[in-house]
Amino acid sequence: MKSSKDRDDNTRKRLRGDQLGKVLASLVLLLSLAATFAATTVPRVTASAEFVLTRLHLFTIQASSQRNSDANLEAVRRQDRLARNARGIITRLTPEEHLRRASVYHANRAFDEAREHWQALINYYPDDPRVAEALLGIGRSYYQARQYTEAYNAYDQLARVYPSTKEGREGLNFSAASLLRMGRASDAADRYLEYINRFPDGERIETAHLNAIDTLREAGRLQEASNWIGRTRQRFAGTPTETNAIFAQLRLEISEGNWRRAISSADELSRRGFQKGVSITPAEVAYLKAYSLDRAGNRDAAFEAYLSVPTGIDSYYGWLANDRLAAIADTKLRSQADERVNGNNSQVAGVADRYPAPYRQAIIATAKKRKLDPRFVLALIRQESVFRPLAKSPAGARGLLQLTMDAAQKYASNAGVSNLQESQLYQPETSIRLGGEYLAELFGMFPNMPEAVAASYNGGEDNVARWVRRAKQKDPGVFTSEVGFDETKAYVQKVMNNYRVYRQLYTA
Template identity: 35%
Template sequence: MRCLTYALALIFLIATSAYAQNAEAAIDAIERREYAAAIDALRQFENADRPNFLKGNYDYLLARLYEFAGDTAAALPLYQAASARTGPTRPYALTHLARIMHDSGNLFLERVYLDQLLSAGDAAFRASARLHLARNAERSGNARRAVQVAAAAGKGKISEFLRNDTALLAQWYLHAGDAARGHAILVRLIDETPNPDAPDDATLSAIQTLDAIETGTDLGEEEHLKRAKIYQFNREFAAARLHLEAVVSRYADSANAPNAILDIARGFSQLSEYVEALKWFERVQERYPESTAAKDALLLGSAAYGRVGKYREAITRYQRFIEKFPADERLDRAYLNAVDLLRDQGDDSEAQKWALKTRERFAGKLPETLALFSEARIFLSRGEWRSALDKLDSLESRHELGGAQAPGGTTRGEIQFLRAFVLEQLARYGEAIDQYLAIPDGRAEYYGGRSTDRLKGVQKIDAAQAAILARLASASEMLKSRSAPDRRRGALNVIRLTDSSDIRSLAIGVLRQAIPASSLPAEVDWKSLIDALRLDDRGGEEVEQATVAAESAWRNIPIDVPTSIVTSSSMRELYSAPFAASIVKYAQRNGVDPRLMLAIMRQESRFAVDAKSASAARGLMQFISSAATRTGTNLGIENLDQRELYSPSMSIFLGARYLADLGMQFPQQAEAVVASYNGGPDNVKRWVARSRSGNADRFVPEIQFGQTKDYVQKVMAGYRVYRELYDEKLRPRVTNAS
């Protein structure tokens, strides 16, 4: 709905003074998500000055408001009026009219509006119109007409347009009785996959159709492997398994057979079906003991034994791997995984012994550092603060900490925060405060934000008052320094050390002098926005581009610039709220904070509705197939077509429910919910158990997957900014800076 604000604001700039006041009232109402008030304001335009109302295309905008409000009947005549005029809103109005007719089942009028769109829009509109005309013909039972329209859209070749929905074209040929041409298109689609290592949805659709029409056909080993690879990447593990089992049973002596068995085991592991996975991990070792796949199966199977609670068997197999493959590049994982398994079992003493063995075996290398961090986390989980501090002090001197690239890795910022946290637990408040202040806070700084929150807590501790006041006095003195860097540092510290509005206002004033407005992103210039109506109707692509552009503008802004001195409109460019109406609707229905959904969506897809990741996650909320299917089933949606995940409303609908389900598993633990969204709830349960605490400051360091830990920190930093900028209904807050 923010897009409507842009559209109204753009028109407001060209409006005459006679109705400028009404335009401003409409803008304000939309900003507050008060759609009824905005509709009233626009109706007043129409009654007071209909010629200018139409000239400014306000009828189209009013139709959009009615549609957002769910009043299609009121929107329909307004769209029809807008579609009858030549102008920028015409193709958008025709698009909405065609969709409304489609949803109501009126295929004839849908065709009428789509035919008009062919001559009213640009190339993108025309391509979309042709595709929907083909689908319309297919739904009407005219398969030959569907083929003609779709083939004309692609000009007889598999263009980018046809790749997006070419399986449908092939099916239409099949339905029309032209099996040879339909089969040929499907084969070409597979052969011409742009990236064979990450096959797209068109390729997936093609092999699904081929499998349906080639049941019982002897495909040959190479074709079985090709199709299994496509299915496996797209997380269609059951379908992949059929082809892999064919290779195992028909080509047992082939060099590909061991890897086929291993891939079956991996598929079961991906589905968390570890009992089944273990059968296949053991099978490859029994049948092909000297193969590379058997070595992989030994290592991966060890982890699977741990997942089913068979810790002794898991440790035994890790030891076997260590003894049998002492030069393997993954040797460190056998050691470090054993440490983690022993912690899962609750045997901290044995885990520490394995950590020590790891440090000795990999002295001077990264695995030694990771083992040292494991020891630090063991002491943190046990509340043995002095021992934890000793390990953290040792880690501070290490150059390589693993970061997001190494499982179980850490970062300099995390170590600094944990040191401050431990010092606070030891009641060494002065040192803790200094350490917290040394960690920069800013728009994208998770541990900087956590440090500021911890400082607020320390301010309430009686025994810490002397230390707080001493540092506040020192920071206040720095505001008078002749050195600009000192004044800046003093102002930042003051803001973090006190809630006193007078002192904070003084510090913010100093900051504004130290950080001139010319160095910050400018206030949004409505005139420079790209076509506002495109933002309104094609939110995904344009909002994605706007977000990328905003991030580029902010790239050279220091990370510790507080949001309190930046205009809220500039911040909202960086942290936009597209699809607000749908997000609020489904989030509130499921008891989820819509701002958390926005933070996840921003990190997952950058608001690109057609996003597909390297792990085959799809759409705004980046659902993988298993989670989407499970959530859809819980909502009464059987046999969910994965392509529906590219629909913003479906993605948001499923995302809200899935987050609600995770929230029930981890109540009042936002970091655990976010970690589960990325790394899976089963993994998070183990990490929470290791921390022996519901405290995020003790849980987050336990996150084993580097990508998931990085994800949690980025999402939670974004969530913090979204809470500052928007209320629970995604209405922009008024800030001092604005």
């Protein structure tokens, strides 16, 4: 469920009559969407003309790219209907064509259809050098669909049959990831260690070290995790991987409540560079140190440490630090805490036009039915699609809430949507209803944990359940530090920053 920046502008080409008709229809749709945007924005905030015009420009670009991508999918489906024999089986095509069609299906998360072509290549061309590529595709498609047992079987076969290829190394690495998601953390850790030992110069050697550390933690093998932190630091000294290993040490100490060692690790991190490839920011380090001092009972030092966390509406850890400052400040220090809060309030007032609330009726209706905070829904949509109903991501996510077809089908019945088609995901009301069902399910899994819900929406609830257990602490900032995907961690912080602003601008 990832947002898109697809670009494809054909406006300089001459249009035939049928193309012109499509353009005119698109313009009618865009003007209708603009009218909806203006009519449904909450009165307290008026969207600027610049904001609306920017959205219209993006609508045009997105409409073009969306049609092309969806047209490719439909074209391949038409070709496949002609390529089936009397028993409905895909006939023999060239290896290149099987891979091309599989790629189109995979990009649109039509996993069954993609696997059909990968398997056809394997069956028709068992000695082709691209069989390993097809097997890797099968494993990835099962993995993305969260069918981890099937993914493991494909990856394991790949690792055993093609050990000297890049695909075979990928198979070993992702077989470990599959085992972890199957609840077999100890076996997964052993697989990561096998990768490290067998392929010391493998493409994923650095992440294999870091994944082994976290997986050993999840397996309860804490001493081994600490040992591998030391080995990782030694091997990758002076690199971002060493810094990330120190971060792993900090997270381990916090989860176990070893506050003195956590403070020491935070101090060491704060003295290091935060170059590209480092999975932590200075603000995160400052907050985690403050939290550790707080939990250690050193309130005076904690107060000063929280003050050192940069504030502002775009600072996730700054918002959290302000919450803690307000909670622990005595009368003498209250003014310092209030000053930071007031600064954020002033910033919010100054950027109100950047936080509109279109599709108000649909959002409120769904939120009321599913007991959701409509402001959280707005925060999510702002991050997912910037309120562009025609948005489509390279991963096949569509619409306001960037739903993939496989996810949308899961919630269609409860949302009252029958015979769901890809095109319906571009309809704002349909997207909101389907997304509302998913969000309601996530809040049921993680009550009163909006960070965990946001992380689930982007990175999968199965992963989030592991990160929650690994964090052990109830603090939202500690949980966010445990989010294992850099993209998802950044996503959580942006959604929560949006949510904080929307909570100040609008009543629930």
